Amino acid sequence: MFPDPKRRSVKICGITQPQQAGVLFALGADAVGINLWPKSKRHMPLEVAVGGLQDVAGKNALVAVLVNPDAALLDAAVSSQLFQALQLHGDETPAEVERLMKRGVNVIKALQVRDEASLAQIGEFACDSILLDAYNPGTYGGGGHAFPWELAVRAREMFPQKQILLSGGLTPDNVKQAVEQTQPVAVDVASGVESLPGSKDLLQVARFIAEARDGWVKAAGDSAS
Numbered sequence: 001m002f003p004d005p006k007r008r009s010v011k012i013c014g015i016t017q018p019q020q021a022g023v024l025f026a027l028g029a030d031a032v033g034i035n036l037w038p039k040s041k042r043h044m045p046l047e048v049a050v051g052g053l054q055d056v057a058g059k060n061a062l063v064a065v066l067v068n069p070d071a072a073l074l075d076a077a078v079s080s081q082l083f084q085a086l087q088l089h090g091d092e093t094p095a096e097v098e099r100l101m102k103r104g105v106n107v108i109k110a111l112q113v114r115d116e117a118s119l120a121q122i123g124e125f126a127c128d129s130i131l132l133d134a135y136n137p138g139t140y141g142g143g144g145h146a147f148p149w150e151l152a153v154r155a156r157e158m159f160p161q162k163q164i165l166l167s168g169g170l171t172p173d174n175v176k177q178a179v180e181q182t183q184p185v186a187v188d189v190a191s192g193v194e195s196l197p198g199s200k201d202l203l204q205v206a207r208f209i210a211e212a213r214d215g216w217v218k219a220a221g222d223s224a225s
């Protein structure tokens with residue numbers, strides 16, 4: 001199950017080489033995102049994922065990232081049984097999300113947030129997990145931009161029943177502060193731990209994971225005192 005509501009998780013998103021997945025899990029990543037959107041600079045074709053990720057699938061959480069997928073890609077991603085969740089980053093509607101959920105698919109709906117009014121859309125989706133990303137019109141994700149974290153705090157207050165995942169412009173330098181402030185169930189990063197698009201820098205990944213975990217420990221200490 002990803003995200004596990006009982007566990008604080010780090011998801012590293014958008015590898016282009018399947019062999020990087022095992023290394024990222026060995027470094028402590030809880031989930032790795034595989035971008036199936038052909039226009040992404042982090043695209044991994046589904047056939048490559050199916051051929052290269054069998055060893056890590058099952059033991060670890062792989063998440064498929066999709067943008068307005070057609071029925072054929074959606075069906076192929078679901079029936080590959082490679083993914084613990086589908087993360088939808090496009091203009092997918094609440095009805096489409098609900099249809100997938102009825103098929104037993106674990107959906108994470110990604111939403112770009114601009115201001116407090118834009119948080120209302122969270123309540124329109126039936127899925128438990130909502131990933132908040134930066135508002136960046138004309139793009140669907142992976143832009144390396146942060147949004148005001150007060151909006152993530154507000155989202156948790158407005159929708160306490162939802163699992164809020166935080167993304168957008170996170171880096172090893174800012175993730176501890178982001179986690180402490182917003183206390184998400186999971187953080188998600190693409191650009192902030194890369195040497196090249198789709199190629200993760202392992203030192204940055206290790207630092208990112210350690211800093212995120214420190215943030216959760218600090219937040220737990222603050223709320224206990």
Ligand SMILES: O=C(O)c1ccccc1NCC(=O)[C@H](O)[C@H](O)COP(=O)(O)O
Pocket residue numbers: 013014033035037040041042065066067089133140141142143144145167168169170188189190191192
């Ligand atoms: O990463 C991409 O290229 C991408 C393209 C289209 C839709 C989603 C995409 N990435 C999804 C993610 O989960 C990213 O981690 C998230 O948008 C944050 O990205 P970044 O600000 O680069 O850390």
